[in-house]
Amino acid sequence: xxxxxxxxxxxxxxxxxxxxxxxxxxxxxxxxxxxxxxxxxxxxxxxxxxxxxxxxxxxxxxxxxxxxxxxxxxxxxxxxxxxxxxxxxxxxxxxxxxxxxxxxxxxxxxxxxxxxxxxxxxxxxxxxxxxxxxxxxxxxxxxxxxxxxxxxxxxxxxxxxxxxxxxxxxxxxxxxxxxxxxxxxxxxxxxxxxxxxxxxxxxxxxxxxxxxxxxxxxxxxxxxxxxxxxxxxxxxxxxxxxxxxxxxxxxxxxxxxxxxxxxxxxx
Amino acid sequence: xxxxxxxxxxxxxxxxxxxxxxxxxxxxxxxxxxxxxxxxxxxxxxxxxxxxxxxxxxxxxxxxxxxxxxxxxxxxxxxxxxxxxxxxxxxxxxxxxxxxxxxxxxxxxxxxxxxxxxxxxxxxxxxxxxxxxxxxxxxxxxxxxxxxxxxxxxxxxxxxxxxxxxxxxxxxxxxxxxxxxxxxxxxxxxxxxxxxxxxxxxxxxxxxxxxxxxxxxxxxxxxxxxxxxxxxxxxxxxxxxxxxxxxxxxxxxxxxxxxxxxxxxxxxxxxxxxxxxxxxxxxxxxxxxxxxxxxxxxxxxxxxxxxxxxxxxxxxxxxxxxxxxxxxxxxxxxxxxxxxxxxxxxxxxxxxxxxxxxxxxxxxxxxxxxxxxxxxxxxxxxxxxxxxxxxxxxxxxxxxxxxxxxxxxxxxxxxxxxxxxxxxxxxxxxxxxxxxxxxxxxxxxxxxxxxxxxxxxxxxxxxxxxxxxxxxxxxxxxxxxxxxxxxxxxxxxxxxxxxxxxxxxxxxxxxxxxxxxxxxxxxxxxxxxxxxxxxxxxxxxxxxx
Numbered sequence: 008x009x010x011x012x013x014x015x016x017x018x019x020x021x022x023x024x025x026x027x028x029x030x031x032x033x034x035x036x037x038x039x040x041x042x043x044x045x046x047x048x049x050x051x052x053x054x055x056x057x058x059x060x061x062x063x064x065x066x067x068x069x070x071x072x073x074x075x076x077x078x079x080x081x082x083x084x085x086x087x088x089x090x091x092x093x094x095x096x097x098x099x100x101x102x103x104x105x106x107x108x109x110x111x112x113x114x115x116x117x118x119x120x121x122x123x124x125x126x127x128x129x130x131x132x133x134x135x136x137x138x139x140x141x142x143x144x145x146x147x148x149x150x151x152x153x154x155x156x157x158x159x160x161x162x163x164x165x166x167x168x169x170x171x172x173x174x175x176x177x178x179x180x181x182x183x184x185x186x187x188x189x190x191x192x193x194x195x196x197x198x199x200x201x202x203x204x205x206x207x208x209x210x211x212x213x214x215x216x217x218x219x220x221x222x223x224x225x226x227x228x229x230x231x232x233x234x235x236x237x238x239x240x241x242x243x244x245x246x247x248x249x250x251x252x253x254x255x256x257x258x259x260x261x262x263x264x265x266x267x268x269x270x271x272x273x274x
Numbered sequence: 275x276x277x278x279x280x281x282x283x284x285x286x287x288x289x290x291x292x293x294x295x296x297x298x299x300x301x302x303x304x305x306x307x308x309x310x311x312x313x314x315x316x317x318x319x320x321x322x323x324x325x326x327x328x329x330x331x332x333x334x335x336x337x338x339x340x341x342x343x344x345x346x347x348x349x350x351x352x353x354x355x356x357x358x359x360x361x362x363x364x365x366x367x368x369x370x371x372x373x374x375x376x377x378x379x380x381x382x383x384x385x386x387x388x389x390x391x392x393x394x395x396x397x398x399x400x401x402x403x404x405x406x407x408x409x410x411x412x413x414x415x416x417x418x419x420x421x422x423x424x425x426x427x428x429x430x431x432x433x434x435x436x437x438x439x440x441x442x443x444x445x446x447x448x449x450x451x452x453x454x455x456x457x458x459x460x461x462x463x464x465x466x467x468x469x470x471x472x473x474x475x476x477x478x479x480x481x482x483x484x485x486x487x488x489x490x491x492x493x494x495x496x497x498x499x500x501x502x503x504x505x506x507x508x509x510x511x512x513x514x515x516x517x518x519x520x521x522x523x524x525x526x527x528x529x530x531x532x533x534x535x536x537x538x539x540x541x542x543x544x545x546x547x548x549x550x551x552x553x554x555x556x557x558x559x560x561x562x563x564x565x566x567x568x569x570x571x572x573x574x575x576x577x578x579x580x581x582x583x584x585x586x587x588x589x590x591x592x593x594x595x596x597x598x599x600x601x602x603x604x605x606x607x608x609x610x611x612x613x614x615x616x617x618x619x620x621x622x623x624x625x626x627x628x629x630x631x632x633x634x635x636x637x638x639x640x641x642x643x644x645x646x647x648x649x650x651x652x653x654x655x656x657x658x659x660x661x662x663x664x665x666x667x668x669x670x671x672x673x674x675x676x677x678x679x680x681x682x683x684x685x686x687x688x689x690x691x692x693x694x695x696x697x698x699x700x701x702x703x704x705x706x707x708x709x710x711x712x713x714x715x716x717x718x719x720x721x722x723x724x725x726x727x728x729x730x731x732x733x734x735x736x737x738x739x740x741x742x743x744x745x746x747x748x749x750x751x752x753x754x755x756x757x758x759x760x761x762x763x764x765x766x767x768x769x770x771x772x773x774x775x776x777x778x779x780x781x782x783x784x785x786x787x788x789x790x791x792x793x794x795x796x797x798x799x800x801x802x803x804x805x806x807x808x809x810x811x812x813x814x815x816x817x818x819x
Contacts, residue, residue, distance in 0.1 A: 037750060039750065040754050040767075041736050043754065046746050055804075062715075064658045067751065067752050068751070068754070069750065070423075070752040071753060071754060074753070074754070077370075094651075094654060094655035094658055095655065095659070097651060097652060097655050098315075098652065098655040098656065098659070099579065101582060101593070102581075102583050102594075102597050118583070118648070119581060119582060119583060120583065121583070122583070122584070122644075153714075155711075155714065156651070156710075156714070156715070158645035159644065159648075159649060159651065159711040159714070159715060160644065160647065160648055161584065161644040161647075161648060163643075171306075186777055191714060193710075196707070196710060197706040197707050198706075198707035198710055198711065199707070200707070201707070207750070225762055227758075227760070257754050258754070259422075259753065259754065259755060260754075260757065262754070
């Protein structure tokens, strides 16, 4: 986790706030560093994390997490982390044997059966976060790396929104946990389905972290800008959302955040 | 005295005159670590030293081929960095930029993203002392670990493309080439990738719906041998040198020896081979490796078992064939008996075109828009869990064709269809979304834009080049950062025998009266150039200034 980002968000691993839906959004750049941040943050906070990693393999996250000071293999072994590796389960589904255990359908069953039904994925998340023994941990957290991949795999946007709605209802409201989701979006994107999902999620989220590339193009010292939107208007109607904009630079083990125009290279 | 010195090949370029005399005496001390400075002997020393990897040269014509052709002397000498003669006390170039503490904890080279975890019992940290030379795994031929994060890299066949991609194509990843308008240059890149596989001794899997893979393999360019390569590059170097000699500088004589312009990004270690397009790969080289082919029209008789709903049959067949080859060949580590591991290079030509049965290029409501993306996802899974790398060429210009047409003319599309009889893709928005999704599902995306048929062909500014190269995406593998090259404006040119990717260098406008027309062209082309950025960010298309 990045200490500077914790300061900016006012978050601390000692007391993670329950019941929040955080949306990570990136346009014209790669926002996966935010996923790594939240993964290590919640593991440090002692929460039980269900990580649906659809785009990269386990070892990728493991190696980055080691640089951030968290060991994913150990977390998996002690039951704190439930890792769904989307690529592996997809391969099992496509090339595996015919008979599947009736008690454990593949989470990506929508690939085979019907593209408008992400129920199997939700059941997987629900089962892993409400399994017996989860009370030992601080609170359940669902982390999804790249919801846009579900759309690429054929799920309808409505199915994706239903899935997120069920997860929110179950995790944020019932189990008092947190949900963090990463989506790709772009202002001049032609992907209507994706924009539909992203706009809808923006309206429902408590916190939006929007990583954008700089408008002026590539820069070696400033890798992008991040907009932090605290959706105060959801809790107190009539209030305006709090928007803060910072720029960031990604380094090997850390990401530094600074006010716009005040990057270390300029100063 | 450093241990483990590697023999020096005779053709290595001379160390720079800027070297201290002390270093001059030990030109071969390249990677050999000084015992005091590093406690951990490299597990793959062949990559650091510039001596040929024994596994690389032995199967192939013992000594005939050198994997490290010499760079032209001026560049080598005047960079001031002794490429051949790094002594133990001086860190390799990539590591210099890093802070001190992180050097100690540099992760070891990992064979493939997943294979690393499956491969051995590693402790909680990735830093691990190696017991001794006997314990290290056999180096895979033709690969080297990346400097930064230890990911195994392959050469793409084109050393200048390797620089642009951050060192090479990582094992387990996918390189997507967006074809240029007539597919000429993307075909060349495809062939370079396969030719590099043959020269390195990797296995090949070639899939195409257009040409039979046998014909593709017959048309591969021949590798440039050591002496002819030297002559080839030396010819150009002497040409430059003779010009220099005529106008030696009188005032700024200290700048006399600097190279005129750094056109191609110089690789920091020698990796990869050069190929001669005018000659064909000798058939005995092709026979020396194992290759598999998938020609769609021969495979249509077999009935695929559709486990994924709504997927294009051709893609399903291709995936099944690929999975069969990977598991039978032991590339995914499923066969522990196999001692000598090898890399599988996969080449798929023209994916997404009509020949594969995918109608996203030319239909108003494609049967299944998601076939291509589902295919790429399953392919990604297969690549990540095996020692393979894949190159795919996609006719992106066809998929996006209608966007330009519709926006340019903005006429009723039905009218256009009925009266011209041409097939455009009407679902404009849908299909451009496909390319965005395809980009998200690939690791490296490089687009080629050739000047053939465009107004830039006759533009004197671009007279040296044949097209532009846009690097749309570079992956961040196993780390938060990625290797981004400094030059974003890249162009390619096809010389008589060589294809290179260079930094686009617009010549200075030396005319007495600087014409307005050329200035506007420059501004226009500059806008277009800088809007294509890699990996980090892309700017807005239109800026106010």
